[in-house]
Structure formats: C-alpha cells, structure tokens
Amino acid sequence: MNVLLDNIDLYARGFLGTIELFVVSAIGSLILGALLAAMRVSPVPILRAFGTVYVNILRNTPLTLVIFFFAFAYPRLEIADLSYFTRACIGLILYTAAFVCEVIRSGVNTVPVGQAEASRALGFTFTQTLSQVVLPQAVRNVVPPLANIQIALLKNTTIAAGFSVTEAGGIYQALSERGANVFVGLLWVAVGFLILVVPLTLLQRNLDRRWSTAR
Amino acid sequence: MTDTPMIRMAAVDKHFGELHVLKDINLEVERGQVVVVLGPSGSGKSTLCRTINRLEPVDSGTIEVDGRALPAEGKALAGLRADVGMVFQSFNLFAHKTVVENVMLAPLKVRRQDKAAAEKNAVRLLERVGIANQKDKYPAQLSGGQQQRVAIARALAMDPKVMLFDEPTSALDPEMVQEVLDVMTGLAKDGMTMLVVTHEMGFARRAAHRVVFMADGEIVEDSTPDDFFTNPSSDRAKDFLGKILTH
Numbered sequence: 001m002n003v004l005l006d007n008i009d010l011y012a013r014g015f016l017g018t019i020e021l022f023v024v025s026a027i028g029s030l031i032l033g034a035l036l037a038a039m040r041v042s043p044v045p046i047l048r049a050f051g052t053v054y055v056n057i058l059r060n061t062p063l064t065l066v067i068f069f070f071a072f073a074y075p076r077l078e079i080a081d082l083s084y085f086t087r088a089c090i091g092l093i094l095y096t097a098a099f100v101c102e103v104i105r106s107g108v109n110t111v112p113v114g115q116a117e118a119s120r121a122l123g124f125t126f127t128q129t130l131s132q133v134v135l136p137q138a139v140r141n142v143v144p145p146l147a148n149i150q151i152a153l154l155k156n157t158t159i160a161a162g163f164s165v166t167e168a169g170g171i172y173q174a175l176s177e178r179g180a181n182v183f184v185g186l187l188w189v190a191v192g193f194l195i196l197v198v199p200l201t202l203l204q205r206n207l208d209r210r211w212s213t214a215r
Numbered sequence: 216m217t218d219t220p221m222i223r224m225a226a227v228d229k230h231f232g233e234l235h236v237l238k239d240i241n242l243e244v245e246r247g248q249v250v251v252v253l254g255p256s257g258s259g260k261s262t263l264c265r266t267i268n269r270l271e272p273v274d275s276g277t278i279e280v281d282g283r284a285l286p287a288e289g290k291a292l293a294g295l296r297a298d299v300g301m302v303f304q305s306f307n308l309f310a311h312k313t314v315v316e317n318v319m320l321a322p323l324k325v326r327r328q329d330k331a332a333a334e335k336n337a338v339r340l341l342e343r344v345g346i347a348n349q350k351d352k353y354p355a356q357l358s359g360g361q362q363q364r365v366a367i368a369r370a371l372a373m374d375p376k377v378m379l380f381d382e383p384t385s386a387l388d389p390e391m392v393q394e395v396l397d398v399m400t401g402l403a404k405d406g407m408t409m410l411v412v413t414h415e416m417g418f419a420r421r422a423a424h425r426v427v428f429m430a431d432g433e434i435v436e437d438s439t440p441d442d443f444f445t446n447p448s449s450d451r452a453k454d455f456l457g458k459i460l461t462h
C-alpha cells in the first residue's frame with residue numbers, strides 16, 4: 001500500500017495519460033473502422049480495394065512496429081510537427097480501426113437484405129441506407145466483439161510509454177528511479193487496469209440489454 | 216400530361232441465369248387504377264413488381280414511371296423511388312427504430328421535412344391504418360398484421376404517386392390478412408394508383424379495376440376481374456382458377 005500512496009502522483013499522472021490516450025483512440029478507431037467497413041461493403045471497386053488492402057496491412061503488422069513508425073520514422077518524413085501524444089493516438093487509431101472494420105463488416109452481414117431493400121425503395125441513397133439503416137443495426141449486433149477490441153486497445157496504450165508519452169505502462173520506470181519496490185508497484189498498475197476495464201464491461205452489458213429489445 | 220400512364224413497361228425481358236423470368240412484358244397502369252397481378256408461384260409476378268422501382272434491374276426493354284424512364288443506379292433513381300411506395304411480403308420495418316420513427320425516417324432524411332411536421336404526418340397516417348396507439352413500440356413487438364400496416368403507413372408518408380404491393384399478405388396468419396386488406400381497399404377507394412401482387416382473390420374481385428394473370432414469365436391474360444373470374448380465356452388461367460377456387 002505504501003508504494004501506491006507514496007507515489008500517488010506518479011500513478012495519477014500515469015493513469016490519466018492512459019485514459020486520455022484510450023478515449024481519443026477509442027473514438028477515433030470506431031469512426032475510422034466504421035468508415036472502412038462502409039468502404040468494404042460499397043459498390044465502388046476502388047473503395048472496396050482500398051479497404052481490403054488497408055485491413056490486410058494494418059491487421060498483419062505488429063502494433064509495436066506501427067507505433068515505432070510514428071515515433072521514429074514519421075518525423076523524418078517532415079510532413080507536420082506532431083506531439084508524441086498525437087502520434088501515439090494516430091498509431092493506435094490506425095491499428096485498431098482495422099479490427100473494428102472487420103467486426104462491423106461481419107455485423108453488416110447479419111442485417112437482413114430486406115432492410116436495405118426497404119430503405120432503397122423509400123428513396124435513400126447508398127450512403128443514407130448504410131448510415132441510417134444498415135450500420136446502426138450492424139453495430140448493435142456486434143457489441144461484445146467491439147468491446148473486446150476496445151479492451152485490447154486500453155491495454156495496448158501501454159506501448160506508447162516507449163514513446164515518451166506519460167501513461168500507466170511507464171510507471172515502473174519512474175518507480176525504480178525513485179527506489180521503490182517495483183514488484184508491488186507493478187501489481188498496483190495491474191489493479192489500475194482491472195479497475196479501468198470495469199466501466200467498459202458495464203457499458204457493454206448495458207448496451208447489449210438496451211438494444212436487445214429492438215429485435 | 217394526364218394521358219401518360221403511371222407505369223409503362225414495354226418489351227421487358229429478364230433472366231436469372233438460365234431462367235427466363237420475364238418474357239416480353241408489356242403493361243400499362245393508368246392513373247388511379249388498381250391492377251392485381253395473379254399467377255402461380257414462380258410465374259415472375261414478384262419480379263415484375265420489383266423491376267418497377269429497379270430493385271431488380273432488367274436485361275432489356277423500357278420501364279417508365281409517370282412518363283420518366285428509370286434512371287441508372289444513383290441519385291436520380293433514389294429520387295424516383297421516393298415517389299414509388301413499396302410494401303414487401305416480409306414487411307422489412309427498420310428493426311432498430313420505433314413504429315413512429317419508421318414512418319418518419321424517410322420524410323426526414325429524403326424529403327428533408329422538419330421533425331414536427333414529419334411526426335404529425337406520421338401519427339396521422341398511423342391513425343389511418345389504425346395503429347397509432349402502438350407508435351412507440353418496436354416492430355418486433357407487433358403482430359405481423361400490425362407490422363404490415365405500419366409498412367403501408369411508412370410508404371404513404373412519402374406521398375407516393377403509385378404503390379407497389381409485393382404479396383403483402385402472404386407472410387401473415389390468416390386472421391391478420393383482413394386488417395391489411397381493409398387498409399388496402401381503403402387506399403384503392405381513395406384513388407391511389409396500385410399494382411398488387413397477391414393470392415387474395417377476394418381482394419382482386421372487390422378492389423381491382425384490372426386483373427393481370429401471369430404464367431412462366433408471360434402475361435397470359437389482362438382483363439377485368441369479372442371477366443377473369445367468370446370467363447377466363449386461356450387454359451392456364453382456367454387451370455389456376457380451378458385449383459384455387461375449388462378448395
């Protein structure tokens with residue numbers, strides 16, 4: 001307990017960083033993933049091809065490599081000067097969106113064809129059919145796997161520590177510099193993550209229950 | 216202007232792979248006319264209905280709605296579909312929206328009506344089909360007959376020029392068929408142009424101006440209900456009527 005209380009500032013700053021990284025990346029990956037899924041089911045061949053290539057590259061690349069790219073290779077491209085935090089978010093979003101895309105796409109396949117037919121018959125364009133009718137139902141059908149991906153994202157944020165972003169994965173380093181017991185310190189980090197996952201699990205359960213009445 | 220038929224199909228052909236499902240279809244539906252399409256299953260009557268708003272594209276031939284040829288897939292086609300109401304065998308209500316939201320969605324998103332006006336109109340239409348007291352339920356909480364009446368209200372909310380019915384009562388339990396037919400009969404009395412694919416002979420007798428009989432992808436007979444039911448000219452129609460009217 002002493003390790004936690006003596007270094008509460010470290011833990012607070014670390015987990016605050018984790019939460020910030022997570023919230024930005026979670027929202028970003030859900031939006032980008034939905035867009036990619038829309039591309040993969042669209043009738044436009046170029047968009048479909050782009051979506052397929054994107055997913056296959058990002059899903060098959062180790063996250064560490066993606067993050068390292070943005071940490072060390074990206075600055076050499078001299079495109080725009082971005083903070084470490086922003087670059088960490090971009091890496092996490094690009095990587096996670098590939099998984100979100102595939103889950104949403106599998107959800108699209110669960111929506112009966114008649115739903116899209118009815119909306120086309122009412123005069124909806126392809127984009128409206130997708131955004132108003134198909135995607136909302138697709139997402140409702142894949143809440144549990146989407147929650148899995150977001151929990152994995154929460155834990156993946158620790159990779160950003162190798163990136164000089166202050167977050168919970170970097171706490172042990174500061175602890176050992178202060179000469180505190182690193183073993184106990186790490187246990188508290190684990191407890192912190194367990195606590196962070198609880199609201200996600202509750203959210204998943206809540207959404208599942210609310211949306212099941214619609215069917 | 217008023218002389219152009221609401222629906223005109225000329226020399227329409229369509230194949231599903233090897234199957235020649237529509238053979239040289241020529242059909243005109245006048246304004247305010249109620250046309251019932253009858254025929255054994257597999258005769259192509261559903262496909263015919265679905266080609267009119269291009270849910271099924273055709274191989275060749277012309278289809279015009281209100282004097283305008285069907286455009287290719289895109290904004291123009293969406294605009295035309297907005298004017299053509301369609302009711303499906305399997306209802307196809309939006310499962311994630313309440314009843315009133317189902318009726319309001321297209322007026323809001325396609326017609327860009329404001330929310331208050333769309334809701335007022337939706338409630339009026341739900342009253343018309345006798346289901347306003349269920350407006351905040353989800354489709355899955357309603358019976359089949361209720362769902363189909365909501366689907367009719369949803370199509371009417373777009374103020375369509377013509378209504379297509381693709382076997383609207385075939386998926387219903389027998390005791391629910393009548394409530395849907397009553398709504399359709401009311402529509403026909405109000406002068407709506409309707410093309411109805413159905414097996415309901417009673418409705419055809421009562422509400423139709425014309426009966427079109429299809430078999431094997433062809434229009435075999437096109438006559439008044441009286442003529443068709445009492446004095447069919449083709450053997451196919453006699454055979455069909457013999458099978459359904461004797462039981």
